[in-house]
Amino acid sequence: MKKGLTIFLSTLPMLLVLAVTACGSAASAQNSVPPSSTAMPISASATPLSALATYTDPFAYCSAVGTIDTPDSRYTGVAMPDALIQGYLKAAGLQNNGEPMDLLRTTTSWRCMDKAVYVCNIGANLPCDSKADTNKNPTQAMQDFCKANPDADSIPMSVTGHATIYSWGCAKDTPRLLSQVSQVDAAGYITDIWYQLPPNP
Numbered sequence: 001m002k003k004g005l006t007i008f009l010s011t012l013p014m015l016l017v018l019a020v021t022a023c024g025s026a027a028s029a030q031n032s033v034p035p036s037s038t039a040m041p042i043s044a045s046a047t048p049l050s051a052l053a054t055y056t057d058p059f060a061y062c063s064a065v066g067t068i069d070t071p072d073s074r075y076t077g078v079a080m081p082d083a084l085i086q087g088y089l090k091a092a093g094l095q096n097n098g099e100p101m102d103l104l105r106t107t108t109s110w111r112c113m114d115k116a117v118y119v120c121n122i123g124a125n126l127p128c129d130s131k132a133d134t135n136k137n138p139t140q141a142m143q144d145f146c147k148a149n150p151d152a153d154s155i156p157m158s159v160t161g162h163a164t165i166y167s168w169g170c171a172k173d174t175p176r177l178l179s180q181v182s183q184v185d186a187a188g189y190i191t192d193i194w195y196q197l198p199p200n201p
Contacts, residue, residue, distance in 0.1 A: 055074060069111050091196075091197060118195065119197055126190075128194075133163040134184065151172060163190070165182040
């Protein structure tokens with residue numbers, strides 16, 4: 001009995017060391033496991049456009065989407081309805097211009113702003129497909145024009161670009177901004193060339 005007790009006491013320090021080491025390893029392993037039950041769930045993705053309601057009428061579509069520059073896949077009607085062309089001609093006072101409908105279908109575009117339908121026609125080189133150019137810094141083309149035409153009263157829109165909202169001239173060989181000639185709507189387009197159409201009866 002005495003001999004067995006002596007052996008146990010002699011091995012006790014080693015047993016304590018092993019126990020402490022095992023506890024430390026278990027704690028480290030527990031800390032390295034990433035929490036799973038408390039993690040925040042990943043939010044669901046936005047509903048695809050293909051799953052949303054579709055519209056064949058531009059007025060109903062714009063009423064639903066509010067503001068959009070180009071109709072998306074939710075609009076499934078005719079790309080350029082004749083009703084919108086007729087509405088544009090009336091709004092612009094061009095009912096009797098004699099321009100073929102086939103041509104008007106390719107040169108007219110529409111968009112939505114504040115739930116209303118807006119229509120524009122590029123027949124007079126109007127920038128329906130671009131937003132207003134509000135840049136007050138002259139372009140290289142303007143600088144080249146003024147160097148070739150010093151003191152010109154005005155720089156033509158073929159040089160300034162049709163989307164600019166300013167008129168430009170030349171002070172000797174340097175471009176200078178003269179005045180603002182167009183306004184910009186809430187969506188960034190030139191107001192003078194876009195016509196709001198009344199909704200269908």
